[in-house]
Amino acid sequence: QVQLQQSGPRLVKPSQTLSLTCAISGDSVSNNGAAWNWIRQSPSRGLEWLGRTFYRSKWFNDYSVSVKSRITINPDTSRNQFSLHLTSVTPEDTAIYYCTRGLFRAVFDWGQGTLVTVSA
Amino acid sequence: DIQMTQSPSTLSASVGDRVTITCRASQSISSWLAWYQQRPGKAPKLLIYQASILGSGVPSRFSGSGSGTEFTLTISGLQPDDFATYYCHQSETYEAWTFGQGTKVEIK
DSSP, X not given: OOEEEEEOOSEEOTTSOEEEEEEEESSOTTOTTOEEEEEEEETTTEEEEEEEEEESSSEEEEEOTTTTTTEEEXXXXXXXXXXXXXXXXXXXXXXXXXXXXXXXXXXXXXXXXXXXXXXO | OOOEEEEOSEEEEOTXXXXXXXXXXXXXXXXXXXXXXXXXXXXXXXXXXXXXXXXXXXXXXXXXXXXXXXXXXXXXXOOGGGOSEEEEEEOSSTTOOEEOOOEEEEEO
16 A cells, blocks of 8 residues: 655745655655656646656656756665755735656555645 | 636536546547546546556546547546546657646545
């Protein structure tokens, strides 16, 4: 059974960088068939896919055009985890952030969610 | 981006009812459609993927159908645990996944 455990600050100041980490148990971040996504949810934007990292003989990333200039998702094979970094945040980035495991182009597993508030 | 439109936004039903939720895509997505259930304060949970494949451990009263631009999620015999919000999700465009706005199933 796969478990995803999220960690990171819940309050970020405007213009700063939002950083979250997702620790994986029950699977490997290097799994050739999986993709490791970040998805957020807010009342104004609903569920919004942000991006993914995945391994297919080498590492790849895909990012949503809505955040492409501000986002980085990195795998950490030594710790079996992956991270999200979102720069230059504004109050519009306030949301519940989920790390997820994707298989067969669907989200099979979700982290517990982290409510991140962007406020001075 | 491909737009996903769910209907209805809210649905009132009773235990034992058969319930159908529709999801329409703004362009063809083949069968790259998943359904999730979300209870208040919890993360979404996968119900159906590739339009009609039941997720692991998901009760058989849930079923999905459709292809192209129109899809349905059916709950045959609504149970108390099923009062929740349901979302569709398209993954035809691998770099631009999008979700429907949700359908809340509430007690009549």
